[in-house]
Amino acid sequence: MRSGDLTVSRYSQRITERRINECLRDGSSTLDLSRLGLNAVPESLGDLTHLTTLRLGDNRLTAAPESLGNLATLTNLTTLDLSDNRLTVVPEWLGNLTALTDLDLSDNRLTVVPESLGNLTALVRLDLKRNQLTAVPESLGNLTALVRLDLKRNQLTAVPESLGNLTVLTHLDLYYNQLTAVPESLGNLTALVRLDLERNQLTAVPESLGNLTALTDLDLSGNGLTVVPESLGSLTALTHLDLSFNKLIVVPESLGNLTTLVRLALRGNGLTVVPESLGSLTALTHLDLSFNKLTVVPESLGNLTTLVRLALRGNGLTAVPEWLGSLTALTDLDLSFNKLTVVPEWLGSLTALTDLDLSGNGLTVVPESLGNLTTLVRLALRGNGLTVVPEWLGSLTALTHLDLSFNKLTVVPEWLGSLTALTDLDLRFNKLTAVPESLRNIRLILKT
Structure with a gap:
């Protein structure tokens, strides 16, 4: 053992013994031994049979019987935190701690958990995130008091049908596993408020998900759904x-029934059309249709007058839809990387805009009316065919970030230095021979 480790070990041992003795003396029901670098649990811990809360998170515990065996006598525990240790095995006897309502085994090195966890029928919260689990036992279906179950960032390829028994569950997190399917029985979880299936390998989800009528948050992004x-x-x-980053070519008209939706993300699919019915989603504040294959978007979206963010980046739009002029609450509009050659004058009427991205189009001029957008903080005109810096930019006194890179500019005007809020100016890949002295206080990006 290195001398530094020995010092930490002795210090931790003293702190641990002192806290255990204080707990014995005072009869306290809570003991916090987290973040002490412990690699074993002291024998004296087994004497604290009155404990209801024990925190052992962020230590160096392994699953060796001698290091955890003293916990077996703590049958009054309701909260046990063993997170962020080095556990590779959970002992079977953990299933004897039947008073537990909160068990945290997250951030360990577990590849399996024992069937005996199914005996912990008082559990309200079970956290197994960030382990190396490839499966969880059927017996988890016995935990009918469970409200929160966190299994994210494991290596699960399936979850048991028995999870459908957890009918008071409100939060189920299966983010970033290797699931290829989820059972129909998930449709029984009618108390669910949040279901996260992001970043799995799902090609379909069951019709029964339509039974989860209490859901407020559903994330199916990053799968292979067609x-x-x-x-x-x-x-x-x-x-x-969130249905982003799947392989969807169409989405159902029935999504127009979701009239309480605030955020809808359909980014990174293969959509060539979006349904007219989305115009019924009048509570929407954020709509992301980026990176699809849209050449038009329906007029009905002009009804979405509460939108503050609209992203249409990376599609095939050749014109800015006229209905956009109705969206006067917009603060963030992304029309970048389309096939626009003209920006309409009326875009200057969207005076709530703080972020406007017109990058990667075929623009050679931009209209003077954009000088009315005096609340703009970020403006990106990158990757167009601009040959001059528009004079109306001088009106945008709130601007902090301006991207004019990848154009055909030969001159930068002196007056640009009068934009005193400007902190970042990107001029890369133009045809400039000099920049004016007035820009000396601005962070210039000039190099390729």
């Missing part, structure tokens, strides 16, 4: 729906 069921239109309590 279709989503019509039944999702029954989830009328949803406020957040």
